[in-house]
Amino acid sequence: MVEAVVRSKNGLHARPAGMVVEQAVRHGGEVVLIKEGIRCNAKSILNIMGLGLAQGDRIAIAAEGEGGLRTENLLKSIIEGIEE
Amino acid sequence: MRESRVEAIGVSPGIGKGNLLVLLPGKVPEKVPCVNPDEELQRLEKALTQAGWELESLHREGRGRLGEEKAAVFAAHRMILEDPLWTERMREGILGSGWDGAYAVHVAAEETAGEFQRMENPYFQERAADILDIGNRLVRILQGRPAADLAVMERDTVVVAWDLAPSDAALLDPEKVKGIATVQGGKTSHTAIIARTLGIPMVAGIGAAFFESLVQGEEAIVDGAGGRLIRMPDRETRRRYAEAARVLEEEARKDREWTGRPTRTKDGKRLEIAANIASPQDLEQVLANGADGIGLFRSEFLYMEGTTPPSEEVQYQAYRKVLEGMGDRPVVVRTMDIGGDKEVACLGMEREENPFLGCRAVRYCLKNPEVFKVQLRALLRASCHGNLKILVPMVASAEEVRQVKTVLSEVEAALQEEGIPFRKGIPLGIMIEVPAAALCSDILAREVDFFSIGTNDLVQYTLAADRMNPKVSHLYSHYHPSVLRLVGTAIRNGHQAGITVGMCGAAAEDPGLLGVLAGMGLDEFSISPTRIPGTRRRLSEIHTRKAADQVERILEQDTAEAVLEVLGKERA
Numbered sequence: 001m002v003e004a005v006v007r008s009k010n011g012l013h014a015r016p017a018g019m020v021v022e023q024a025v026r027h028g029g030e031v032v033l034i035k036e037g038i039r040c041n042a043k044s045i046l047n048i049m050g051l052g053l054a055q056g057d058r059i060a061i062a063a064e065g066e067g068g069l070r071t072e073n074l075l076k077s078i079i080e081g082i083e084e
Numbered sequence: 085m086r087e088s089r090v091e092a093i094g095v096s097p098g099i100g101k102g103n104l105l106v107l108l109p110g111k112v113p114e115k116v117p118c119v120n121p122d123e124e125l126q127r128l129e130k131a132l133t134q135a136g137w138e139l140e141s142l143h144r145e146g147r148g149r150l151g152e153e154k155a156a157v158f159a160a161h162r163m164i165l166e167d168p169l170w171t172e173r174m175r176e177g178i179l180g181s182g183w184d185g186a187y188a189v190h191v192a193a194e195e196t197a198g199e200f201q202r203m204e205n206p207y208f209q210e211r212a213a214d215i216l217d218i219g220n221r222l223v224r225i226l227q228g229r230p231a232a233d234l235a236v237m238e239r240d241t242v243v244v245a246w247d248l249a250p251s252d253a254a255l256l257d258p259e260k261v262k263g264i265a266t267v268q269g270g271k272t273s274h275t276a277i278i279a280r281t282l283g284i285p286m287v288a289g290i291g292a293a294f295f296e297s298l299v300q301g302e303e304a305i306v307d308g309a310g311g312r313l314i315r316m317p318d319r320e321t322r323r324r325y326a327e328a329a330r331v332l333e334e335e336a337r338k339d340r341e342w343t344g345r346p347t348r349t350k351d352g353k354r355l356e357i358a359a360n361i362a363s364p365q366d367l368e369q370v371l372a373n374g375a376d377g378i379g380l381f382r383s384e385f386l387y388m389e390g391t392t393p394p395s396e397e398v399q400y401q402a403y404r405k406v407l408e409g410m411g412d413r414p415v416v417v418r419t420m421d422i423g424g425d426k427e428v429a430c431l432g433m434e435r436e437e438n439p440f441l442g443c444r445a446v447r448y449c450l451k452n453p454e455v456f457k458v459q460l461r462a463l464l465r466a467s468c469h470g471n472l473k474i475l476v477p478m479v480a481s482a483e484e485v486r487q488v489k490t491v492l493s494e495v496e497a498a499l500q501e502e503g504i505p506f507r508k509g510i511p512l513g514i515m516i517e518v519p520a521a522a523l524c525s526d527i528l529a530r531e532v533d534f535f536s537i538g539t540n541d542l543v544q545y546t547l548a549a550d551r552m553n554p555k556v557s558h559l560y561s562h563y564h565p566s567v568l569r570l571v572g573t574a575i576r577n578g579h580q581a582g583i584t585v586g587m588c589g590a591a592a593e594d595p596g597l598l599g600v601l602a603g604m605g606l607d608e609f610s611i612s613p614t615r616i617p618g619t620r621r622r623l624s625e626i627h628t629r630k631a632a633d634q635v636e637r638i639l640e641q642d643t644a645e646a647v648l649e650v651l652g653k654e655r656a
Contacts, residue, residue: 011205045164047167
């Protein structure tokens with residue numbers, strides 16, 4: 001499990017959320033984002049947008065199974081990389 | 085199949101030929117039990133696949149036409165489409181509740197959209213609209229209706245619809261859409277205004293029976309000037325319209341020669357031809373047609389999108405964009421002209437028994453100064469970026485002008501205190517569109533810096549004829565002597581007080597009236613951008629002093645028909 005902070009001024013809106021899903025679906029096992037104890041399926045764009053992540057929000061990323069850490073770090077870089 | 089035709093109202097001139105794209109009104113799915121759930125599930129999977137293809141091609145083609153940024157919305161739709169969160173709900177609707185596919189999708193979309201609507205962040209709230217949009221696409225496929233993606237369509241299409249929303253019309257590509265025909269609407273509906281802006285021929289009022297009889301893909305001709313829709317035209321008709329289109333094209337070519345020239349009448353009087361616009365997107369057309377300025381920026385369009393009123397910042401950016409785009413040429417922004425036929429969801433206006441005689445435009449603004457002040461602040465802040473003038477609609481008496489001035493000075497004082505820059509002494513004008521304002525224009529002229537005559541409302545209020553009601557539309561005419569007398573009064577009174585008088589209604593671009601208006605001394609004609617070169621050319625052929633001699637005789641006629649006869653033209 002790794003932690004990430006949302007940097008984008010507009011929060012995690014449709015485009016970055018879409019990029020997260022694109023990577024998450026490539027991972028064989030379950031991938032979840034956790035915000036204040038609320039877990040969401042990172043393979044669902046509706047689920048991610050449903051978290052309503054705003055700038056400064058801190059979330060945990062957990063990917064189960066083989067290559068989990070790689071996926072977690074990839075998602076962290078997407079979530080933190082978008083600063084627009 | 086033989087040629088058939090229907091007489092309708094021409095609302096945007098020109099002749100267009102193409103294959104029919106019939107937009108059937110969407111049906112809300114009813115709760116229908118399904119006979120075979122497994123089969124229904126397969127239909128749903130197929131519909132999901134087809135919707136995926138549609139969105140993919142929208143994305144691909146949209147990239148070229150709208151740019152990657154705007155087309156990206158279709159990529160996001162694609163991803164939402166396949167999202168397990170709601171596709172599971174759809175499957176559950178079929179297997180668990182035993183509904184048919186269309187109803188299962190409808191329920192899943194409503195439920196999911198509802199969850200987004202309840203979120204706090206407005207960005208996520210607005211995603212509810214995307215979800216409903218995709219849901220509608222799936223329902224449409226499941227109901228076996230053809231796609232109608234207005235932004236991306238075949239070449240040479242004639243779009244026919246029961247009614248076309250202005251937001252849909254704005255998506256139409258004039259390169260491909262050669263004509264529009266609707267059952268509802270009229271000359272002054274917003275869709276017609278957009279069609280004229282885009283230069284697409286359009287007729288309205290084609291009748292429900294004719295609409296129902298149309299078949300997808302048939303060839304059709306829209307005659308926007310004659311007010312006719314012809315399906316399956318025969319050889320002779322096609323030949324005649326091809327000839328007419330050639331003549332129009334030749335006229336248009338001559339008109340285009342006038343694009344960049346100054347506007348001068350035959351006797352050398354300098355006039356101003358400005359453009360009417362509804363959003364910053366129209367700027368391109370305004371500049372391409374060589375407008376002398378913007379005579380009417382309909383700011384209410386800002387209020388018609390979204391579920392919350394536009395913020396000061398959003399408005400500021402829109403006004404600033406237009407002001408900067410126009411350089412030192414004047415930009416007249418009309419403060420929100422809401423109410424009447426323009427319902428605005430985001431302001432939560434109450435329904436009224438008689439909206440055209442109700443709390444609309446300046447009346448609403450004065451009753452809700454907190455909403456009005458946001459717009460005025462945005463306008464004042466934007467004033468540093470160009471040559472701004474502010475125009476107030478629906479004024480009926482002097483105290484309204486004074487009240488507006490009071491609100492304006494409060495906003496100025498607040499900005500001053502906050503140290504936010506704005507231009508002082510921005511010209512303030514009023515619309516002359518209520519008969520009371522025209523009759524008392526001598527009094528009102530002392531209060532303001534300019535008049536702009538709005539003929540669409542002036543005609544409807546003077547003749548007490550609803551412009552959208554086909555039963556009385558024969559009474560609605562800007563040739564009626566009563567209307568022309570009021571126009572003449574306003575121009576004379578304005579000039580006596582030393583202020584300029586313009587016109588921004590449909591009458592200002594009617595070739596038949598240009599002589600009368602120039603003869604009365606109208607200073608500014610504000611019209612659809614595409615009509616500018618032609619109007620400039622026609623004004624150059626008018627001798628204002630000779631035209632002035634004719635005015636008196638015209639005002640003495642007893643009917644609109646008699647006025648037309650004197651003007652020597654058939655009503656278009």
